[in-house]
Every structure is written in C-alpha cells, then in structure tokens.
Amino acid sequence: MNSFSTMTSFPATDAFLLGIDGGGSGTRVILANAHGVELARSSGGPSGLGLGVERAWQSIEDACRSAFASAALPFDWRACSLGCGLAGVNNADWLAAFLTAAPEVRALRIESDAYTTVVGAHGGEPGVIVALGTGSIAASLDQAGVCHIAGGYGFPSGDEASGAWLGLRAVVHLQRVLDGRAAEDGWSRELLARTGATDRDSLVVWLCNANQTAYATLAPTVFAFRDHPGAAWLLEQAGHEIETLVAALDPHGALPIALCGGLAVPYEPFVPVGLRERMRAPRADSAAGALELARRAAAGSEEAVDPAR
Structure with missing residues (x-):
C-alpha cells in the first residue's frame, strides 16, 4: 500500500476526511467529518495520473474546494485526511511524482481506483468487480482483504x-x-x-x-x-x-x-x-471506498501522534 502523511496542529474535532475517486473522465469526491459522517459530494475534471500529475492535483483540489463550499465550510488542506483511488498508480514514476507534488495534508493514502471500487462495491467483504467505463479493469478482494x-x-x-x-x-x-x-x-x-x-x-x-x-x-x-x-x-x-x-x-x-x-x-x-445470476448491485461507489482509505489514513496519523492508542 502506498501512503504519505503529514501531521499538523489541527485538533481531531476540526479534521475532515476526503474520499477521492480519480480517473480519465472525471473526479468524484466525498467529504466527511472526522467520524465519517458524509457532509457533501462533488465532482470535477479528470485526475488519472496518465494525464499528468499537475492536472490531477488541480482537478482534485477543485473538486475538494467545491465539496467544502457545498458544506459551507472553509477549505484547508492541513485539516484533511485524503484517501485516493486513482487510475495510473501502478506506474511507479507517476505515483512518486504525485506524492512529491502533494500539498500539506493531515494524512494521505493512495491505492488504485480498482481497489477502492471493489472495497466500495462489496463493503470491504470478499467479491469481484468489473469496472467498465472509458477503460476497464477487474478486481477481487479475498478473505484476507488482499486485492487481486x-x-x-x-x-x-x-x-x-x-x-x-x-x-x-x-x-x-x-x-x-x-x-x-x-x-x-x-x-x-x-x-x-x-x-x-x-x-x-x-x-x-x-x-x-x-x-x-x-x-x-x-x-x-x-x-x-x-x-x-x-x-x-x-x-x-x-x-x-x-x-x-x-x-x-x-x-x-x-x-x-x-x-x-x-x-x-x-x-x-x-x-x-x-x-x-451471480451479479448484484454495488453497495457503494469507488469514492466511498476511497473514503474508507481516508479513515484508515486518519487513524494511522492519530496512532503516530499517540503510540499508546
């Protein structure tokens, strides 16, 4: 798993979670409070890494700002724990460049959009997805939580x-x-x-x-x-x-x-x-899977501050 986090002086009560689903056709964002309660959703331009890291971060920032505006809240990266499910993270060079360009956030965890899609679709339980859009990919989650x-x-x-x-x-x-x-x-x-x-x-x-x-x-x-x-x-x-x-x-x-x-x-x-006959409707989308990543990122940053947790 690829992760990156920064610590700030923001108290947990002022912290937010951002689940970000980024692909070649658009970006979808879920904004939640520190307890995971959804506050707003928004969308923006494409943020697949193959289109360029600068463009990806710009699309993500625009969509996140829109979500905060919808919730009538001030936007500050330092208060945000991000979970990103992005197309293109399997390219190590693109991923490294994306991490280098990251703003000063509270915490950041990144996986492929296939991973966040399967997590969202099956609620973190074992299952298979086939994601069909501009591109396509299939993913499964096994009993141990390993993604294939x-x-x-x-x-x-x-x-x-x-x-x-x-x-x-x-x-x-x-x-x-x-x-x-x-x-x-x-x-x-x-x-x-x-x-x-x-x-x-x-x-x-x-x-x-x-x-x-x-x-x-x-x-x-x-x-x-x-x-x-x-x-x-x-x-x-x-x-x-x-x-x-x-x-x-x-x-x-x-x-x-x-x-x-x-x-x-x-x-x-x-x-x-x-x-x-084996198909069922997805429980949630990739942005919801990314929100779970954001929750894990936030929990990890809190443990880093207080190892006794």
Missing part, C-alpha cells in the same frame, strides 16, 4: 469491453461504409455524426487525433444499434471478455460479482447468463 487484479493494461492493447475498446471497433464499420465495403445504414450515419467526419479524408483526420476518450464517445452507438449484426457481435464479444476477467479472479465461481462504472447497466443484458 485482472485486465486494465490500458488502451489500445487492453481494457477489454471498455468504452474505448468498443469505440475502436465500432469505427471500423464506418470505415468500411465510406469506401464501399459495406452499405450505409443508421449505425454508420450515427458514427459519422459522432466523429464529425463527412468523408474518408476527414475521418482519417479524426482517427489521427483520437485518443481513448474520443473512441469511448462512440460506444453508446453500439448499444443504440444493438440489433445491427456488427454491433450485436461486438456486444457478444464484450460479454465474453467480462466473463473471462471474472473467471481469472474467481475460477471456482464462489464470489459475488458487481459491474461498476458508466457502462455497467448497459452491459447487463449482454453478460452470459451464468455470470448474470
């Missing part, structure tokens, strides 16, 4: 069944239509509208500039045109990818499963039946 990961290697080679994975494959249909290998249809017209292209050359320009976020904007078209043979095949393949991710973490099929992220609900009908 499958997938999540990143776009374009990994992140199976993610929005970017779907969009990358969906745009192939448009390419085939534009040069006459397939007939124009409603799906290709929608893809054309989403990319803003008007012909082959303008689509090439879009493709040259597209990143995973851009490809993910095409994913909703696959669900909207689910009856199209090409879209139906993609959704079937995605369902099998989700099944494979779960099997890697729970080969005996003993743990409950939760789909999380923006594509969780759209994907439910396309998950193989045997897997669907």
Whole structure:
C-alpha cells in the first residue's frame, strides 16, 4: 500500500476526511467529518495520473474546494485526511511524482481506483468487480482483504469491453461504409455524426487525433444499434471478455460479482447468463471506498501522534 502523511496542529474535532475517486473522465469526491459522517459530494475534471500529475492535483483540489463550499465550510488542506483511488498508480514514476507534488495534508493514502471500487462495491467483504467505463479493469478482494487484479493494461492493447475498446471497433464499420465495403445504414450515419467526419479524408483526420476518450464517445452507438449484426457481435464479444476477467479472479465461481462504472447497466443484458445470476448491485461507489482509505489514513496519523492508542 502506498501512503504519505503529514501531521499538523489541527485538533481531531476540526479534521475532515476526503474520499477521492480519480480517473480519465472525471473526479468524484466525498467529504466527511472526522467520524465519517458524509457532509457533501462533488465532482470535477479528470485526475488519472496518465494525464499528468499537475492536472490531477488541480482537478482534485477543485473538486475538494467545491465539496467544502457545498458544506459551507472553509477549505484547508492541513485539516484533511485524503484517501485516493486513482487510475495510473501502478506506474511507479507517476505515483512518486504525485506524492512529491502533494500539498500539506493531515494524512494521505493512495491505492488504485480498482481497489477502492471493489472495497466500495462489496463493503470491504470478499467479491469481484468489473469496472467498465472509458477503460476497464477487474478486481477481487479475498478473505484476507488482499486485492487481486485482472485486465486494465490500458488502451489500445487492453481494457477489454471498455468504452474505448468498443469505440475502436465500432469505427471500423464506418470505415468500411465510406469506401464501399459495406452499405450505409443508421449505425454508420450515427458514427459519422459522432466523429464529425463527412468523408474518408476527414475521418482519417479524426482517427489521427483520437485518443481513448474520443473512441469511448462512440460506444453508446453500439448499444443504440444493438440489433445491427456488427454491433450485436461486438456486444457478444464484450460479454465474453467480462466473463473471462471474472473467471481469472474467481475460477471456482464462489464470489459475488458487481459491474461498476458508466457502462455497467448497459452491459447487463449482454453478460452470459451464468455470470448474470451471480451479479448484484454495488453497495457503494469507488469514492466511498476511497473514503474508507481516508479513515484508515486518519487513524494511522492519530496512532503516530499517540503510540499508546
């Protein structure tokens, strides 16, 4: 576990907990008092470390300030214990840079967003999650509280069944239509509208500039045109990818499963039946899992002040 903490003179009664879920599409924050009672929620821009450490901290600070403003409280980093579930912390260089740039906080504990997602989804109990958004990753928590990961290697080679994975494959249909290998249809017209292209050359320009976020904007078209043979095949393949991710973490099929992220609900009908029977709604989100990290960080900082606790 990666942790970083600083001590201040703030009494515990004036301390706050911040649970922060940061990814490539946005940041979600839960503000709670020292006892864990939720005071406010807020959201902000992306804070996945792959987008840059300075940008990540700026998005986090903006979202935290917004949460304090919603609770009508003054904002001071020194009174805050942070628990962060962030995309990209598996890159040691990014993580080290993020820690170096950290403000003077009361305490800080960082894990991957996969870890905070599985903690939130199953309330800290054993279970499996598949997080499906712009990217994707699967995680499990075992009886000992150890987190195991499958997938999540990143776009374009990994992140199976993610929005970017779907969009990358969906745009192939448009390419085939534009040069006459397939007939124009409603799906290709929608893809054309989403990319803003008007012909082959303008689509090439879009493709040259597209990143995973851009490809993910095409994913909703696959669900909207689910009856199209090409879209139906993609959704079937995605369902099998989700099944494979779960099997890697729970080969005996003993743990409950939760789909999380923006594509969780759209994907439910396309998950193989045997897997669907074991699925349950997440108890809470990744920000709630991050709030648990903040609670642990705060408890650790208090023990450092008073070893007799």
